[in-house]
Amino acid sequence: MAKSSLEPRGPIAVRRSFQLPVVDGFLWLVRIAAVVLLVVGAFNSLTSARLSGQQWRDLVVFGIAQGSIYALIALGYTMVYGILRFINFAHGEVFMIGAMTGYYVSDGLARTPLWEAQPFVSLFIVLVCCMAASALVALLLERVAYRPLRGLPRLLPFITAIGASFFLQYAVATLFGTSVKAYPAVDALSGAVTILGFRILKVHLLVIVAALLMMAGLYLYVERTKAGRAIRAVAEDPEIARLMGLSVDRTIARVFAVGGALAGAAGFLFGLVFQNVHFLSGFLPGIKAFTAAVLGGIGNIPGAVVGGLLLGSVESLGPSLVLVGLGIPSAHQLKDVVAFLALVMVLIFRPTGILGERVSEDRA
Amino acid sequence: MAEPTVAIEVPETAAGDLLPARQVDLWRAVRLGLVGGLTAVFVSANGMVEAFSERALLGQVTLGSLLLVAIPLLVGYLAGQPPPVLQGFATPRPGRRNVAGGLLAGLLNGVVMAVFVTLIATFDVRRVLINVTPALVREDPRLLTFGLDLGPGLVLILVLNTALGAVAGTLHLLRDRWRRAVFVVVLWVLAVAMLQPFVVQVLRGIQAELRLWTAPLADFLYEPSGALSLPGAVAVAAVALAVQVLLTREGRRPAPTRLSSLPDRSRRLLRLAALAGMLIVLGLLPQVLGPFLSEVLNIAGIFLLMALGLNIVVGVAGLLDLGYVAFFAVGAYVTALLTSPQSSLGVGWIFWAAVPFVVLAAAVSGLVVGTPVLRMRGDYLAIVTLGFGEIARLLFLSDWLKPTFGGAQGIIRVRDITVGPIQIADPQAFFYAIFCFVLLAVYVTYALQDSRIGRAWMAMREDEAVAEAMGVNIVTAKLSAFIAGAMLAGFGGALFATKIGSVFPHSFSVIVSITVLVVIIVGGMASVPGVVLAAFVLVGLPELLREFEEYRFLIYGVLLIFMMQRRPEGFIPSRRRAQELHEEELTQDTWLQDAAADGRSATS
Numbered sequence: 032m033a034k035s036s037l038e039p040r041g042p043i044a045v046r047r048s049f050q051l052p053v054v055d056g057f058l059w060l061v062r063i064a065a066v067v068l069l070v071v072g073a074f075n076s077l078t079s080a081r082l083s084g085q086q087w088r089d090l091v092v093f094g095i096a097q098g099s100i101y102a103l104i105a106l107g108y109t110m111v112y113g114i115l116r117f118i119n120f121a122h123g124e125v126f127m128i129g130a131m132t133g134y135y136v137s138d139g140l141a142r143t144p145l146w147e148a149q150p151f152v153s154l155f156i157v158l159v160c161c162m163a164a165s166a167l168v169a170l171l172l173e174r175v176a177y178r179p180l181r182g183l184p185r186l187l188p189f190i191t192a193i194g195a196s197f198f199l200q201y202a203v204a205t206l207f208g209t210s211v212k213a214y215p216a217v218d219a220l221s222g223a224v225t226i227l228g229f230r231i232l233k234v235h236l237l238v239i240v241a242a243l244l245m246m247a248g249l250y251l252y253v254e255r256t257k258a259g260r261a262i263r264a265v266a267e268d269p270e271i272a273r274l275m276g277l278s279v280d281r282t283i284a285r286v287f288a289v290g291g292a293l294a295g296a297a298g299f300l301f302g303l304v305f306q307n308v309h310f311l312s313g314f315l316p317g318i319k320a321f322t323a324a325v326l327g328g329i330g331n332i333p334g335a336v337v338g339g340l341l342l343g344s345v346e347s348l349g350p351s352l353v354l355v356g357l358g359i360p361s362a363h364q365l366k367d368v369v370a371f372l373a374l375v376m377v378l379i380f381r382p383t384g385i386l387g388e389r390v391s392e393d394r395a
Numbered sequence: 396m397a398e399p400t401v402a403i404e405v406p407e408t409a410a411g412d413l414l415p416a417r418q419v420d421l422w423r424a425v426r427l428g429l430v431g432g433l434t435a436v437f438v439s440a441n442g443m444v445e446a447f448s449e450r451a452l453l454g455q456v457t458l459g460s461l462l463l464v465a466i467p468l469l470v471g472y473l474a475g476q477p478p479p480v481l482q483g484f485a486t487p488r489p490g491r492r493n494v495a496g497g498l499l500a501g502l503l504n505g506v507v508m509a510v511f512v513t514l515i516a517t518f519d520v521r522r523v524l525i526n527v528t529p530a531l532v533r534e535d536p537r538l539l540t541f542g543l544d545l546g547p548g549l550v551l552i553l554v555l556n557t558a559l560g561a562v563a564g565t566l567h568l569l570r571d572r573w574r575r576a577v578f579v580v581v582l583w584v585l586a587v588a589m590l591q592p593f594v595v596q597v598l599r600g601i602q603a604e605l606r607l608w609t610a611p612l613a614d615f616l617y618e619p620s621g622a623l624s625l626p627g628a629v630a631v632a633a634v635a636l637a638v639q640v641l642l643t644r645e646g647r648r649p650a651p652t653r654l655s656s657l658p659d660r661s662r663r664l665l666r667l668a669a670l671a672g673m674l675i676v677l678g679l680l681p682q683v684l685g686p687f688l689s690e691v692l693n694i695a696g697i698f699l700l701m702a703l704g705l706n707i708v709v710g711v712a713g714l715l716d717l718g719y720v721a722f723f724a725v726g727a728y729v730t731a732l733l734t735s736p737q738s739s740l741g742v743g744w745i746f747w748a749a750v751p752f753v754v755l756a757a758a759v760s761g762l763v764v765g766t767p768v769l770r771m772r773g774d775y776l777a778i779v780t781l782g783f784g785e786i787a788r789l790l791f792l793s794d795w796l797k798p799t800f801g802g803a804q805g806i807i808r809v810r811d812i813t814v815g816p817i818q819i820a821d822p823q824a825f826f827y828a829i830f831c832f833v834l835l836a837v838y839v840t841y842a843l844q845d846s847r848i849g850r851a852w853m854a855m856r857e858d859e860a861v862a863e864a865m866g867v868n869i870v871t872a873k874l875s876a877f878i879a880g881a882m883l884a885g886f887g888g889a890l891f892a893t894k895i896g897s898v899f900p901h902s903f904s905v906i907v908s909i910t911v912l913v914v915i916i917v918g919g920m921a922s923v924p925g926v927v928l929a930a931f932v933l934v935g936l937p938e939l940l941r942e943f944e945e946y947r948f949l950i951y952g953v954l955l956i957f958m959m960q961r962r963p964e965g966f967i968p969s970r971r972r973a974q975e976l977h978e979e980e981l982t983q984d985t986w987l988q989d990a991a992a993d994g995r996s997a998t999s
Binding site for chain 1: 437440441442443523524525526715717766767768769770771773774775777778779781782783785786789790792793794795870905909912916945946948949951952953954955956958959960963
């Protein structure tokens with residue numbers, strides 16, 4: 032349908048409203064202040080040479096490793112949003128359940144000789160278990176909580192998702208205890224390798240490679256397979272897809288399963304990097320991954336990857352680069368503040384993300 | 396799990412020529428039985444049964460065993476429920492199939508449970524499921540097998556579950572009026588048994604304060620163990636049954652109809668009398684309740700204050716705010732900064748001098764949060780406000796702002812509220828302070844709802860674009876909603892700070908926002924009575940019955956999911972909001988109801 036000149040343009044179809052100069056002026060002020068603070072902070076810390084080049088490179092590598100975990104989670108948000116226009120708030124908990132499964136399976140495996148003899152085989156077994164567990168939980172969630180609400184006002188499934196999120200958190204807390212679970216050490220992953228002058232911990236290397244492989248796999252799945260085509264068709268228009276003989280229910284369930292499996296994998300990788308997990312571990316990575324999905328343009332699969340890597344780097348570099356430069360003490364404490372600020376800023380100023388349009392809201 | 400509404404072709408038949416009645420679906424019974432069994436396994440494995448068996452209800456029955464018994468009852472009842480009658484179909488006669496449905500569901504429930512019991516009796520799973528303690532099956536008191544050994548216990552589980560399912564299915568054979576009476580009686584007995592600490596304290600308090608001889612009643616109702624005594628239970632049941640039968644007798648007009656038929660003068664008198672009675676009761680309440688229960692009421696009251704504020708933002712104006720706790724924190728911190736002699740300001744003012752600044756700070760923070768999110772709607776708005784809430788908490792916690800806010804150590808020695816020379820320190824006195832603020836909030840809510848801005852909020856909630864086209868200034872409306880909500884939360888925070896006497900950042904996590912959200916969703920968005928009731932039940936009850944504490948957020952999560960699926964308008968809905976949510980179903984529902992009425996008249 033051709034857009035007539037009367038139709039509102041812009042990301043959210045309310046551009047026509049709120050042209051109030053005061054509000055816009057305020058927002059511009061915030062924008063300018065943010066940029067100024069960013070530039071001043073970065074300039075100060077770069078010129079002060081507090082951190083060596085090596086340390087900066089370490090931060091970048093850590094940011095990318097962390098970012099690839101975010102990207103894996105963000106894929107689940109973005110796929111579900113693309114197809115249902117709905118934020119699966121409980122996705123962070125699906126991720127956490129993956130990490131929990133990873134703990135129990137690897138803890139069990141670490142008692143067998145296989146763990147020492149074949150570390151990568153056992154890691155692979157754990158990974159598959161995590162993906163299966165998270166996919167199962169995501170499927171259940173879709174079937175029990177979301178499917179009955181499909182087509183109703185969008186706040187209903189969203190509030191359900193909040194409820195599901197708390198239910199899952201505290202179900203895990205009451206079933207498995209609230210203690211912090213420490214992952215067993217993997218000897219094969221200790222130490223670092225140097226590639227192109229970057230010193231990369233082996234764990235980080237594994238995480239980055241695994242995440243990239245899975246993202247490539249997902250890309251091929253969505254773009255090249257029949258099931259992937261069905262997913263794209265339903266995302267485009269569920270009604271027409273149904274008329275073309277696709278099972279919308281099954282396609283949506285498949286999206287949840289794939290997103291859940293990726294989140295489960297991310298959970299395991301998270302456990303490998305951070306070595307521990309507990310029942311609230313899903314909340315912050317979930318929110319951050321959502322930010323990543325929006326940053327990359329929600330509904331856009333490559334966007335989620337770009338957004339994840341970007342957000343991981345921002346979170347890793349931000350405190351040292353900007354906050355220290357501004358003279359804020361113990362800036363590392365504020366790394367979550369940086370992530371939330373990124374979230375708020377992205378949602379306020381760039382809800383369409385950096386890659387392309389946000390999926391249109393008018394249809395919902 | 397709402398059944399998807401299936402368009403059923405109404406066959407063209409001559410009047411009175413009906414298709415055979417749709418019967419109880421046995422597959423549904425199977426599904427329900429399995430779900431019930433899994434639920435029973437879940438509550439056993441997560442320790443709920445064990446934690447709840449601390450509370451004795453009636454004789455040997457504890458809350459824990461009640462939980463195990465209630466699941467097959469509920470499942471059996473649902474499984475035996477006949478499907479809705481559709482036009483063109485005969486009304487099914489209640490009969491064997493209802494009982495069979497309940498029985499089947501109960502049996503499956505029992506089978507799942509029996510499998511679980513066998514498993515945990517054979518294997519030790521405590522390394523993973525930490526709450527599967529030996530007390531469940533292996534050692535006394537053997538909660539899951541009701542004290543029996545494994546073999547007889549399994550038989551008991553199967554027989555009991557099947558029997559309970561069948562009994563619940565049999566309820567469908569009763570006529571509506573009697574079935575409802577059964578529910579009411581069971582609920583009354585349960586409520587009196589559960590609220591034992593409350594009822595006992597009230598009865599003793601009345602005797603101590605008013606010199607009425609009510610304490611013997613408490614001894615009659617309850618045994619020393621805290622359980623309901625048998626004569627007490629029978630008495631409660633009898634009273635409940637009598638009241639229910641009297642209330643539902645034929646030809647009785649409902650109270651609102653009778654009220655509206657009274658002449659104006661008597662109605663006004665009645666209203667005045669009711670108001671006076673309520674004030675007297677509330678005035679005596681803290682004395683009667685004693686310090687502990689007053690404290691419970693105070694906590695519930697602070698949450699109620701917040702819920703009333705969030706009710707304006709979410710319920711009336713339709714802006715889902717998940718960072719609401721930030722305003723609460725602002726109120727608490729401003730109070731602490733201004734009244735504590737040990738804060739960074741160190742001024743140590745009295746509480747009332749801080750109040751204007753609380754209002755101001757809350758309003759400003761409402762503006763700061765509200766302005767950037769003017770363009771957002773729905774879920775994005777929720778996530779951004781969540782972000783603001785977390786940023787606020789992290790900043791209060793950070794070392795960066797520690798010189799001002801005290802970091803993780805918070806601010807201590809917040810001054811009590813003073814009225815003239817009187818210090819309001821103990822919970823009973825504090826009740827009055829909270830009560831005044833709540834009353835103010837209720838008044839403000841009603842006044843705002845019926846005002847021009849209230850109507851603008853509701854229009855905006857229903858459809859922003861249309862509201863704007865009709866001349867509602869969306870910017871003012873949204874910002875004023877945020878500010879009004881922020882102020883009420885600010886008051887809540889101020890009271891919280893003086894009640895606790897100190898302020899720590901960990902009191903302001905996102906869980907508080909979610910609790911308040913659950914309160915308004917369960918109570919009914921935009922419905923003041925609903926919110927009040929829900930605040931007392933959802934916040935007060937877990938404080939009163941401490942065994943709920945650990946499972947509180949689990950239950951909140953389930954409640955949110957359940958409410959959205961079944962009653963998105965809340966338990967005591969505001970009529971307007973309910974209409975909005977059910978607009979599409981409305982036509983269908985009336986069609987179904989008409990069909991049901993037709994069916995009934997056709998068979999009778």
